[in-house]
Amino acid sequence: MSAKTLFDKVWERHVVHQIEGGPAVLYIDQHLIHEVTSPVAFKGLDRRGIKVRRPDRTLATPDHNIPTMGQELPIKEELSRMQVQQLSENCKKHNITLFGLGHKYNGVVHIIGPELGITKPGMTIVCGDSHTATHGAFGSIAFGIGTSEIEMVLASQCLFQAKPKSMRINVNGKLGKGVTSKDIILYIIAKLTAGGGTGYFVEFAGDTIRSLSMEARMTICNMAIEMGARGGIIAPDETTFEYIKGREFAPKGEEWDKALAYWKTLPTDEGAKFDIEYSFDAADIEPMITYGTNPGMGLKISQNVPSDEPNKQALEYMGLKAGDSMIGKPIDYVFIGSCTNGRIEDFRAFASVVKGKKKADNVTVWIVPGSKQVERQIEAEGLKAIFEAAGMQLRQPGCSACLAMNEDKVPAGKYSVATTNRNFEGRQGPGSRTFLASPLTAAACAITGKITDVRTII
Amino acid sequence: MEKFQTITSSCVPLNIENVDTDQIIPARFLKATSREGFGDNLFRDWRYDNENKPKPNFVLNNPAYSGKILVAAKNFGCGSSREHAVWAIYDYGFRAVVSSFFADIFKNNSLNCGLLPVQVSDAFLAKIFKQVDADAKTLLKIDLENQKITIVATGESEPFEVNSYKKECLLKGYDDVDYLLSLKDKIEAYEKAH
Ligand code: SF4
Numbered sequence: 001m002s003a004k005t006l007f008d009k010v011w012e013r014h015v016v017h018q019i020e021g022g023p024a025v026l027y028i029d030q031h032l033i034h035e036v037t038s039p040v041a042f043k044g045l046d047r048r049g050i051k052v053r054r055p056d057r058t059l060a061t062p063d064h065n066i067p068t069m070g071q072e073l074p075i076k077e078e079l080s081r082m083q084v085q086q087l088s089e090n091c092k093k094h095n096i097t098l099f100g101l102g103h104k105y106n107g108v109v110h111i112i113g114p115e116l117g118i119t120k121p122g123m124t125i126v127c128g129d130s131h132t133a134t135h136g137a138f139g140s141i142a143f144g145i146g147t148s149e150i151e152m153v154l155a156s157q158c159l160f161q162a163k164p165k166s167m168r169i170n171v172n173g174k175l176g177k178g179v180t181s182k183d184i185i186l187y188i189i190a191k192l193t194a195g196g197g198t199g200y201f202v203e204f205a206g207d208t209i210r211s212l213s214m215e216a217r218m219t220i221c222n223m224a225i226e227m228g229a230r231g232g233i234i235a236p237d238e239t240t241f242e243y244i245k246g247r248e249f250a251p252k253g254e255e256w257d258k259a260l261a262y263w264k265t266l267p268t269d270e271g272a273k274f275d276i277e278y279s280f281d282a283a284d285i286e287p288m289i290t291y292g293t294n295p296g297m298g299l300k301i302s303q304n305v306p307s308d309e310p311n312k313q314a315l316e317y318m319g320l321k322a323g324d325s326m327i328g329k330p331i332d333y334v335f336i337g338s339c340t341n342g343r344i345e346d347f348r349a350f351a352s353v354v355k356g357k358k359k360a361d362n363v364t365v366w367i368v369p370g371s372k373q374v375e376r377q378i379e380a381e382g383l384k385a386i387f388e389a390a391g392m393q394l395r396q397p398g399c400s401a402c403l404a405m406n407e408d409k410v411p412a413g414k415y416s417v418a419t420t421n422r423n424f425e426g427r428q429g430p431g432s433r434t435f436l437a438s439p440l441t442a443a444a445c446a447i448t449g450k451i452t453d454v455r456t457i458i
Numbered sequence: 459m460e461k462f463q464t465i466t467s468s469c470v471p472l473n474i475e476n477v478d479t480d481q482i483i484p485a486r487f488l489k490a491t492s493r494e495g496f497g498d499n500l501f502r503d504w505r506y507d508n509e510n511k512p513k514p515n516f517v518l519n520n521p522a523y524s525g526k527i528l529v530a531a532k533n534f535g536c537g538s539s540r541e542h543a544v545w546a547i548y549d550y551g552f553r554a555v556v557s558s559f560f561a562d563i564f565k566n567n568s569l570n571c572g573l574l575p576v577q578v579s580d581a582f583l584a585k586i587f588k589q590v591d592a593d594a595k596t597l598l599k600i601d602l603e604n605q606k607i608t609i610v611a612t613g614e615s616e617p618f619e620v621n622s623y624k625k626e627c628l629l630k631g632y633d634d635v636d637y638l639l640s641l642k643d644k645i646e647a648y649e650k651a652h
Contacts (some may be wrong), residue, residue, distance in 0.1 A: 039491035079489040156638035
């Protein structure tokens with residue numbers, strides 16, 4: 001038997017049917033849905049007069065357009081309220097588990113899957129949201145889909161997929177002080193560009209990746225999509241098993257042993273071939289920040305804005321000039337949250353910098369937990385008290401200023417340092433200007449009111 | 459999905475290159491919870507002015523042109539992947555779009571929704587525009603079975619490509635969901651085995 005990659009093993013196990021000369025029909029183990037991309041798909045089922053095939057493999061949570069203050073109250077914005085309401089009705093009608101607004105398990109769809117033990121190795125996971133790639137950190141094939149595809153999965157629990165090409169990215173060596181997994185992925189995307197992974201599914205490997213916690217690994221897979229890749233995947237290991245064990249929906253007893261035996265067969269075989277492979281040295285990575293309007297436009301925080309011509313439009317939008325130093329640039333907003341960096345470790349890191357200090361007067365800080373569970377943990381661990389002492393307010397969970405579909409919008413022309421994944425024009429509100437960075441860097445900026453190298457204050 | 463039958467129809471010429479999906483359906487209309495009704499906002503900002511009055515210069519507002527076929531210049535459907543763009547075109551009443559190049563995602567989305575993208579050569583596209591210029595009622599015939607598009611008045615024709623699986627779906631009026639549902643036995647067997 002020839003050597004296989006992790007991706008190939010999971011893929012082959014899920015092919016229900018191969019169309020000759022066409023795509024494969026893949027079985028989907030877990031379908032996650034939210035309020036914005038699912039309503040039209042449910043309408044499609046109604047029109048056909050059919051039910052959801054596997055409600056037990058479908059899970060719903062409203063997250064994209066919900067408010068992050070006053071969630072106890074009815075949602076003010078009418079269209080958002082309608083979408084959330086429709087999600088509840090559709091779930092009820094089709095017997096789908098819904099962790100609605102205020103529910104103890106509610107949260108951003110890519111945060112709650114892992115924290116509830118629903119996301120596990122060797123699965124196929126889809127959701128109508130491109131950052132579904134997050135779940136790849138467990139050694140699953142996970143990717144975002146469109147509305148017609150949501151309807152396909154609801155109806156048949158299957159999906160058409162052409163097999164992507166394979167890429168492996170190895171990161172080896174020890175990370176420097178103040179350097180996190182967010183910096184690793186921003187570094188990789190800056191090297192390969194925002195389109196460098198188009199057509200590929202990327203396995204992240206190497207001893208640096210191995211040394212990361214599950215939460216840190218999720219940050220990396222989350223942003224695989226930002227280099228154009230279909231998704232990212234990391235081989236499951238003891239860290240993975242340790243993380244899953246004992247979680248609400250994780251397998252127990254005999255089931256656990258059986259699952260574990262399967263998971264252990266998954267890592268890429270020695271000698272398996274990838275279509276393309278890259279290697280990076282962890283020692284070369286510094287705290288990173290983006291300066292432009294796509295996630296590939298990132299640099300080491302100590303570097304100056306590059307001068308090349310193709311950046312012209314982006315620099316104009318960002319109000320930056322070639323040769324400008326990034327450090328010292330005044331900012332207006334700091335946002336920590338999202339499915340990229342909205343987990344408990346992110347808030348711990350943020351708090352470690354903020355502790356005993358005050359936020360700068362010129363900065364508005366939005367602290368938005370990725371889920372209700374994370375929110376409770378922030379309170380229980382005393383992080384909320386640290387934030388409040390620093391003059392920062394803890395908000396309620398949701399996607400919030402990651403895509404600004406709710407009220408949390410950065411005003412036109414203002415600068416935001418965000419722990420999210422997209423710095424597109426207008427992403428955080430019409431005219432908003434976003435610098436992507438790690439929670440540590442975001443904390444340093446919140447304290448000083450300008451772009452700051454976190455290594456100078458820890 | 460409706461079966462795709464051979465269309466013989468007049469067409470609407472949109473001689474603009476690089477039409478992006480933001481123009482086809484602006485972002486502010488994406489919060490709807492239904493697939494229908496997008497036709498009203500198709501090319502919204504080209505079609506209507508700030509007071510919602512039709513702009514007389516835009517081709518959809520010109521009563522001389524009508525039909526089930528939209529003819530557009532090259533690189534049609536680029537930009538955001540929103541499927542709503544296809545829904546808007548379909549809902550308006552078009553069943554085929556002819557261009558000399560389509561953006562990838564738009565093409566896939568179209569095929570998923572029963573809208574046929576017909577990719578022709580630059581030369582043939584120029585011929586169509588010229589003929590429609592001369593006579594607004596020019597008929598085009600799109601024969602999916604034989605993968606051929608013809609300018610009825612002159613008899614000139616050109617073959618076009620279409621993925622054989624998708625062709626089958628369109629001709630039978632199957633969409634992907636129907637196809638997947640037809641695999642019921644295989645899916646059940648898979649579920650039993652895993
Ligand atoms: S946090 Fe942002 S990227 Fe993540 S699911 Fe929500 S909107 Fe998408």
